[in-house]
Amino acid sequence: MLGLEIKHLSVRFSGLSAPALAIDNLSIAPGSRVAVTGASGSGKSTFVNIITGLERVREGCISWNSEDIAGFSESRRDRFRAANIGLIMQEFHLFPGLSAVENVLLPARLAHAATSAIIARAHDLLDVVGLNRVGQKIETMSRGEMQRVAIARALLRKPGVIVADEPTASLDAESGDAIGDLLLDLAVVEGSTLIVVSHDSRLVGRLDRRLTFRSGRIVDDSAIRGAAA
Numbered sequence: 001m002l003g004l005e006i007k008h009l010s011v012r013f014s015g016l017s018a019p020a021l022a023i024d025n026l027s028i029a030p031g032s033r034v035a036v037t038g039a040s041g042s043g044k045s046t047f048v049n050i051i052t053g054l055e056r057v058r059e060g061c062i063s064w065n066s067e068d069i070a071g072f073s074e075s076r077r078d079r080f081r082a083a084n085i086g087l088i089m090q091e092f093h094l095f096p097g098l099s100a101v102e103n104v105l106l107p108a109r110l111a112h113a114a115t116s117a118i119i120a121r122a123h124d125l126l127d128v129v130g131l132n133r134v135g136q137k138i139e140t141m142s143r144g145e146m147q148r149v150a151i152a153r154a155l156l157r158k159p160g161v162i163v164a165d166e167p168t169a170s171l172d173a174e175s176g177d178a179i180g181d182l183l184l185d186l187a188v189v190e191g192s193t194l195i196v197v198s199h200d201s202r203l204v205g206r207l208d209r210r211l212t213f214r215s216g217r218i219v220d221d222s223a224i225r226g227a228a229a
């Protein structure tokens with residue numbers, strides 16, 4: 001399980017007078033389940049890009065279990081992300097032409113890490129997320145099914161943290177609830193910290209803590225009362 005410490009972070013983009021993200025001090029405990037909310041342009045995607053190492057930090061510390069990825073090179077950040085972070089992006093980033101199981105395995109194949117144990121785990125995970133046609137091509141799947149494949153792929157390497165960006169966007173309420181159930185259950189079963197960017201009040205209400213961003217700053221950090229187990 002991974003915990004996060006951010007200190008003295010400032011992210012600036014050219015053309016913007018204020019930082020797109022400015023966080024002086026933030027701790028996320030290992031195993032916690034955190035919602036990230038805020039209006040469009042408030043810095044949520046920048047936060048995801050920074051904490052997952054997709055984007056480089058020039059000012060501040062981003063420490064996962066005391067390992068500061070801000071000082072890492074791009075290739076070291078890529079390796080850190082592959083080994084430790086299960087990233088679920090809004091647009092899935094799945095590959096048409098490949099089957100469900102080949103999509104789950106693709107990052108492992110590219111990293112020459114698709115051992116027989118990993119291949120067996122890919123099949124197990126697809127079963128857990130409720131997909132039994134593992135050979136079905138991605139482009140023939142519904143959005144809810146694609147999101148299930150993306151979740152299975154994110155969990156393949158038993159990540160210490162799952163980071164999901166709007167995982168229920170563009171799903172109907174029923175599929176969205178099912179995806180929310182899966183994420184919450186799997187985070188517990190796999191022992192992963194869970195960080196979810198979401199506008200979905202039903203999903204947010206089931207997490208433990210809500211960070212609200214405005215103009216790149218965290219303007220509210222509160223426990224969610226009555227969070228479901």
Ligand SMILES: Nc1ncnc2c1ncn2[C@@H]1O[C@H](COP(=O)(O)OP(=O)(O)OP(=O)(O)O)[C@@H](O)[C@H]1O
Nearest residue numbers: 013014016020038039040041042043044045046047
């Ligand atoms: N590469 C970039 N270059 C310049 N400005 C950027 C860049 N990326 C983001 N920004 C700006 O930084 C601010 C925060 O953007 P960000 O995408 O993090 O917001 P968001 O909360 O994720 O928005 P949305 O909900 O619409 O996705 C915005 O003003 C955006 O225009």
